[in-house]
Each structure stands twice: as structure tokens, then as C-alpha cells.
Amino acid sequence: MMRILVITHKRLANLRNGHDLRVWHLCRELAKRHELYLLTVNLSSLDKFNDRIVGLADVFKEMNDAPSLPATRPSLKRHFRRNDSNYYSLSYPHHFSEVTNAIADICEQNSISHIIVFSLFLAEFVRPFSSNKKILFDLMDSEVLTLTREVQFLPPWPLQLKTRLKSHLMHARLARAEACLPHWFNHVTTINDADSHTVCRLSGKSSNISTIPNGVSTEFAETFDANGVVAKRRGVAFWGNLSFKPNSDAVRFFYENVYRPYLAPAGIEWCVVGKDAERWLVEAAKRDHGIRLTGFVDDICSVLDEYPVMVNPMRIGSGLKNKVLEAFAMGLAVVSTGLGIEAVSMAREGIDYMRADEPEKIAVAIKLLIEDERLRLSIIESARRVVLEHYTWSKVAGDLDALLRSL
Numbered sequence: 001m002m003r004i005l006v007i008t009h010k011r012l013a014n015l016r017n018g019h020d021l022r023v024w025h026l027c028r029e030l031a032k033r034h035e036l037y038l039l040t041v042n043l044s045s046l047d048k049f050n051d052r053i054v055g056l057a058d059v060f061k062e063m064n065d066a067p068s069l070p071a072t073r074p075s076l077k078r079h080f081r082r083n084d085s086n087y088y089s090l091s092y093p094h095h096f097s098e099v100t101n102a103i104a105d106i107c108e109q110n111s112i113s114h115i116i117v118f119s120l121f122l123a124e125f126v127r128p129f130s131s132n133k134k135i136l137f138d139l140m141d142s143e144v145l146t147l148t149r150e151v152q153f154l155p156p157w158p159l160q161l162k163t164r165l166k167s168h169l170m171h172a173r174l175a176r177a178e179a180c181l182p183h184w185f186n187h188v189t190t191i192n193d194a195d196s197h198t199v200c201r202l203s204g205k206s207s208n209i210s211t212i213p214n215g216v217s218t219e220f221a222e223t224f225d226a227n228g229v230v231a232k233r234r235g236v237a238f239w240g241n242l243s244f245k246p247n248s249d250a251v252r253f254f255y256e257n258v259y260r261p262y263l264a265p266a267g268i269e270w271c272v273v274g275k276d277a278e279r280w281l282v283e284a285a286k287r288d289h290g291i292r293l294t295g296f297v298d299d300i301c302s303v304l305d306e307y308p309v310m311v312n313p314m315r316i317g318s319g320l321k322n323k324v325l326e327a328f329a330m331g332l333a334v335v336s337t338g339l340g341i342e343a344v345s346m347a348r349e350g351i352d353y354m355r356a357d358e359p360e361k362i363a364v365a366i367k368l369l370i371e372d373e374r375l376r377l378s379i380i381e382s383a384r385r386v387v388l389e390h391y392t393w394s395k396v397a398g399d400l401d402a403l404l405r406s407l
Helices: 018-030 076-080 084-091 093-110 120-129 143-151 161-184 193-203 245-263 279-287 300-304 322-330 359-371 373-390 393-406
Strands: 003-008 035-040 060-065 114-118 134-140 187-190 209-211 235-239 269-273 291-295 309-312 333-336
Touching: 003 018, 003 093, 003 120, 018 035, 018 114, 018 134, 018 393, 035 093, 060 093, 076 084, 084 093, 084 120, 084 161, 093 120, 114 120, 120 134, 120 161, 134 161, 134 193, 134 393, 143 161, 143 193, 161 193, 187 193, 187 393, 193 209, 235 245, 235 300, 235 322, 235 359, 245 269, 245 279, 245 309, 245 359, 269 300, 279 291, 300 322, 309 322, 309 359, 322 333, 322 373, 333 359, 333 373, 359 373
Parallel strands: 003 035, 003 114, 035 060, 114 134, 134 187, 187 209, 235 269, 235 309, 269 291, 309 333
Antiparallel strands: none
């Protein structure tokens, strides 16, 4: 049994948040094998939330919060950094020292042998311990890859010149930060092979970089067949945090290029589940009764089991879209862009999902799956087998545990 210190940059408070979802489920599985301790290093002076996910005390033997980030203005030295891995040591040197001292105290008091770190912006706080602790750094999503993809959709030069220059500066700093990770720590993990390849390219290393995907909860898998035989609605669903930029971009792209020209005339409903819908979408839903905008719902399965198809029209972002695994488990046939499905490497195009990148092809795939029940059920059943074999939290946490033991 190992004694593991888990360090996060925010409180674990919401399982609809991708970061919290991953940390919570991986740690819950690891706690069955090891003794876990939690340290939250709150990197936002504006974050005043005190809620925690129910059940944390059953996972972590001890939970601590590092000293809060000062409300004072950061040092001007931060503007001269070339690398985002020294932002906090330059901006708040006293706070930086307080946090590293807190980490040292927890390690000494509890005989910590291993550290798991979640978030790129914690790297500088943990680097001082790399000589005497086994450290696994879970980058999750490559910030560099995410930003690279976002820049592709900015207006061409010279429009938005300030935004472009800021993005290029940020890209350079993030690239240097991610390049350091495999050199500083024993092992680096990401959620997606594309993210892992980005870190390999930036760092020039590959031997200590691995992909550990996300998983799906058994509660989703248990809903299978609720929607398998007869779909209650002739429609397609999308869900997620609508203020998250990759999601908001996907929703706008789908509305303008797929729903309005192809699906609305065919009488196909579009259901959007999630909080923080943008104003334009709220207004569109008021005008068009074919758009069902639910907002946040506690029991997402109760809404989604009415729909035969899930669409994932992502164009930007990285990592793994949890909604795809959830759809596989719940029994919705998936239509996705290539980027939206890239992290689910074990899924097979045309067998477990349908891929479409152009608007007309997305619409054709949705219509086909709605009309062809035999094809839809074949895809649903095949996709569920993929999830249960490769993408449960128990399976992926087992892979992470094996990696930890090998350090």
C-alpha cells in the first residue's frame, strides 16, 4: 500500500466539471488500494466556494487547503517570464513559499511516497519535491493543443490583431511549460493520445508519457435499454457546460450549419442540456419550438433516454469528451466530428459511432440513425461493449495504479 498525496488547483465540488469528475473517480478507485491525502492549492483569489463533493472523507484520509492566494496585486516580475511554469513564484513569492512548505509538512507528517498532481499550473509548486518523491503529473488536456486549435478559427490577419498577438505569446509560454513536465517528473499522463503526442513533441521525450483516458460510471451503463427499442422523440441531443468554449462553439456551429438548414425543415428536434446557455441560444429556443433547452438537470438520464441520437459537433478543444462515453453507456447512437471522438481510440467508425465533419454529412448521419432502427441498435449495442471493456473508471484507474507502482 502506498501513501499518496493528491494535489489539485481547486476544490472538488461538481461532478459535471471535467476536472472534478476525473480526479474524483480516479481517486475513489485508488483509495481501494492505497492511502490517499488531498491538498487543494486554490489558484484563484475569486474562488470562494466552500462546497465539496459528498463522500470525499471516504476517499481521502486527510484533506487540507493550502494558504489562499493573496488578494494583493501580483508582482510586475511576472510579465518578464518566458515560461508559465514560474508564474506564481514570480507573481507571489511569499505565497509560493507558503504552499511549498505546506506540501513538505504533509509529506513529512504522513510519510508520503508518491504525489499525483492535477493541473499544469501546479508544476512549479511540486518541482522542488521531484528529487525525493515519485511524482505522477496528470496534465489532463494539453493547453498548447487546445490553444492551437482555437487560433485556427480566429479571423484572418490583420483582424483581431491584439487577440492573435496575445494568443501567440500565451502559446509560447505554455509550450515551454509543458515541455518541462517529462523532464521534471517521473511520469506524465494525459487523457488523449493527441495531447500525449503534443507533450512528446514539445519535450523531445516519449518514454515517460502515457495516455490514461476518462471512464464512465456504472450508473450510466445501467440505463442501457431504457431507450434501446423505441425512441420517444424524433430528435438529437447535446449536453455539457455551455459556457465552456469548445461546447459553446460546437452548439453555435451546429445551430447555424446543421439544425437550421437541414434538421428543422425535416421536423427533427434538437435538445440541449446544460447550464449557462448563451443569450442567442435562449432567444432561438423561444422562437423555435423544435429546440428544447432544458438548462441544468440533476438526472440527465431522465431527459436523454427520450432521444435516439447524440451529436458531438466539436471543432476545438482537446482531451476526452465525457459526453461520448456517457452516450455510449446510456444507449444513444453517436454522431461526432473526428475531433470530438479522437480520444476514444478503441471506438470504431461505422461500427460504434458515425463520423461526420461537414454540416450536410452530420445531418445525413443523424437522419439515417433516426430512421434506421436496426442500424441504430447495432451501433448502440456495439458501443456499449466498448465502454464496458475499455472505459469504466475501474478499468482506467487500474491502469493508473499499475503505472504508479512502476515508478
